[in-house]
Amino acid sequence: MSTTTTAVPEKLWSGGKSPFKVEYGKLMMWYFLMSDAFTFGAFLIAYGTTRFATNGWPNPNEVFRSYPFASENANAPLVFVSIMTFILIISSVTMVLAVQAGQQMNKNKVVINLILTILGGAAFLSCQAWEWNHLFHEGAWWGRNPFLNADGTQSTTNFTNFFFTITGFHGFHVFSGVIINIIMLIMTLTDKFEKRGHYLMIEKAGLYWHFVDLVWVFVFTCFYLI
Amino acid sequence: MEHTVDAEHHGGGTKEVIKVTIILSVLTVIELALGFAMMGMENGGLRLAIKGAIVILMLAKAFYIVGYFMHLKHEVKNLIMTIVVPLLLFVWFITAFLYEGNSFKHLKNTYDPYKKELSTKKAEKKEETKEIKAEEKKKAVE
Structure with a gap:
């Protein structure tokens, strides 16, 4: 499992260097992401608790079954959301490639992959904007739930409240991620990192972007699949 | 691996x-x-x-x-541990809160029959939303 070949554990703590062998900023990014994981975790656990405490719940396959340019009676559950999921996975892959290109000091490759990542993020946000708009026109919003429970009984507004709050919080993270990536792109294009001699900043932005993808894995499963 | x-x-x-x-x-x-x-x-x-x-x-x-x-x-390994070990708290969070939610549901269903009855009544919301939609359309036309 461990890849330490030369470093003996005691030497890591003998002072003079980071026992974690990462740069300070990256370590702090990890801790920030850990705290953010607790925030998202708290939201999702609150959702789970409410769902466990409620007798009925709407069937996600009946609620999320449309896609852009579909007729009003479209019945295609899971289709649109799986496209969104793949967009995010692919944008995560291009981010890894950007980070690796940065380690090789390959500016052009960093630029190309960052642009692809930004496009992926923008595509995901567009999908989410469409979905929110669609649900809003079906009568769903915070405090309003037009959907019935799977067994045909009256549903509570908890369903829409949790859906909009949690996907909204995630969408806000995607939005900040896109902004951060745009800043990284500008800094790369203006040779900021070339002058510094390293692309470590891209690695930190990359960590954040992967975290956004990670959270979507959980949100997607909790809201659309189960 | x-x-x-x-x-x-x-x-x-x-x-x-x-x-x-x-x-x-x-x-x-x-x-x-x-x-x-x-x-x-x-x-x-x-x-x-x-x-x-x-x-x-x-x-x-x-x-x-x-x-x-x-x-x-x-x-x-040090870094992995500082990230992964705190996240183990989630195991307890999830277990405790979901158990709590489930218990709350059972208590409510046992001791609040009115609530239970309400939650088993079929709703007629579908028509209502259609009416609202029709009203909205009327408004849009006007």
């Missing part, structure tokens, strides 16, 4: 990225297939089992994203 020479130095390389991408895609496709299989299924043991399988696949995806894309698997 076997690691290549590449993985020992930088932990990565394009090969690993491609491999992880394929794994993530396959896991997602399996999740979706299970989601489709679950449709229209009655609430019961099998449905719960499929949900459990989906959760396990979700955790596997999380492992691949954090371990390889976020590179945590190739970091020093």
